[in-house]
Amino acid sequence: MTRIMTPGPTQVPEPVRIARSLPCGNPDLDETFADEYRDTCRLISRLLDTENETLILSGEGILGLEAACASLTEPGDRVLVLDNGIYGKGFADFVSMYGGVPVLYTRDMRHALKADELADYLEKDHNFKYATLVHCDTPSGMLNPVEELCPLLKKYGILTVVDSVSGMFGNRLSVDDAQIDLLCGGSQKAVSAPPGLTFVTLSDAAKKAMHERKTPIASFYANLCTFDGYYEKKWFPYTMPGSDIKGLRAAMDLIAADPELYDRHHRIAEATRRTLTDAGLTLYPLDGYSDTVTVFEVPEGTTDTAILAGIREQGLMLAGSFDVLAGKVIRIGHMGANANDADMEDVMAALDHTLRALGVPLKKDLLATYKDYANANCEK
Incomplete structure (x- = not known):
């Protein structure tokens, strides 16, 4: 069998494969599933050094990026798209799709974004609802210093949306230290579970912006607000993939147990x-x-x-x-x-x-x- 040494999907460890093969109940009816789901979400938050809530969504990592833009963007919102790579520029499509006005901050694809240059730009123009950033731009192998860039944006009250699908758990990242409002991750990169899940961490500021919208979110599946109160209600907006989440939990346990x-x-x-x-x-x-x-x-x-x-x-x-x-x-x-x-x-x-x-x-x-x-x- 061919060994995959690609930048995602990756090889899947045996404990993850075994976890995915375990018997599953009905996640729509079995109330204990809500505990399994919440416990896994809390572990992800802890591993990302935050108490912000994590949600696991049934869909490949791109779903998290679209859900972030769908849930935050209202028609006419100006959104700063930090672009020094293919995925960075790609955020503009999601912003436009939901009626926002993407403003591209475009820099050389072969260089990481520089905090001092962004600071100069923001002094002249900072009227944005939120900004999108890519931590690791997989097509080019570029790593951006989001821990330096996000605090600059927050100084002007700009919410921060970060794609770290292929960065997190291979490059150090603290959500709280970096002041990230909405962080997107995925199962098939450094997490080393199969494709099919994305997860997002949400700050209180991000939740507030979603709930104080003047217009409804133009999506159901990509609407992060549909998860509101899921644990108290023991109810999910759609049938959750129990086997996938068991595998994700096993992958996160391996990460938690790996000091090196x-x-x-x-x-x-x-x-x-x-x-x-x-x-x-x-x-x-x-x-x-x-x-x-x-x-x-x-x-x-x-x-x-x-x-x-x-x-x-x-x-x-x-x-x-x-x-x-x-x-x-x-x-x-x-x-x-x-x-x-x-x-x-x-x-x-x-x-x-x-x-x-x-x-x-x-x-x-x-x-x-x-x-x-x-x-x-x-x-x-």
């Missing part, structure tokens, strides 16, 4: 980046590197299709990208269950073999170099 989680992600990411650059390959981002995904440019003389096919022949799966980056880069996912040296060593061996077979000159052996960096970091 963030150090391991950083060590592996650093070793990967240094290995590729030492061998003569070019990373796509120029700064702002995420610890969940490494993205490098397709070398001259070959194609992303040829590289991915060569890797696939060796039983591994990496990813290309899409939109403006289609055909230009290769992405290695080292998030969640993928963030281990054994799998990364296999990736490096397969990538070395494939690139050399395609006639790409490498200055160093990828596997040996990766081992050197990984071992050196372990010793530190």
Whole structure:
């Protein structure tokens, strides 16, 4: 079976698979399910360093992003869309869909957003209901410093919506320290559960804005207010996927029990980046590197299709990208269950073999170099 070393979905650990196979009752009628759901939500909040309420939604991570915009946006609302990547720019579509007016703050895709530049911009224009930010832009491997950017926005009373679907639990993130009003996550990235769930954390300010709207929310499934009082009523707006949530709980328990989680992600990411650059390959981002995904440019003389096919022949799966980056880069996912040296060593061996077979000159052996960096970091 092909091992997926993509930036989501990731490999799924055995305890998560087992949890998903356990018997489930009827979540519409079994009142104990409300306790299971709430306990899992509270664990997610704790792991994200906040007492803000978390809600788990039945749908892939994109549902959380749309639900945030659907629930907050009223016709005519000006929304600041921080754009230095494909997903960052994509928020504008959701804002427009629900009648808002997206104002794009567009910067170079190869650089992380800078707090001082945003501060200068906000001095001149800060009349926005909320702002959207992407923590880790998966297509490019860019990590933005949301912990610096969100407090600047909050100084002007601007609500903050952050997409950290592929950032959280691989890169450190505290909701409270970063002053995030609505944070979106997903099951299939560093959480390492199968696709199908998204979860959002909601501040009191975000809830207030949703409940004080002058117009109704133009959605049912993407309306976060439909969960109001679910625990007291023992009622959910739609049938919840019990097996998926059992698996998510098992994945969160693994995260909670892993004291080396963030150090391991950083060590592996650093070793990967240094290995590729030492061998003569070019990373796509120029700064702002995420610890969940490494993205490098397709070398001259070959194609992303040829590289991915060569890797696939060796039983591994990496990813290309899409939109403006289609055909230009290769992405290695080292998030969640993928963030281990054994799998990364296999990736490096397969990538070395494939690139050399395609006639790409490498200055160093990828596997040996990766081992050197990984071992050196372990010793530190």
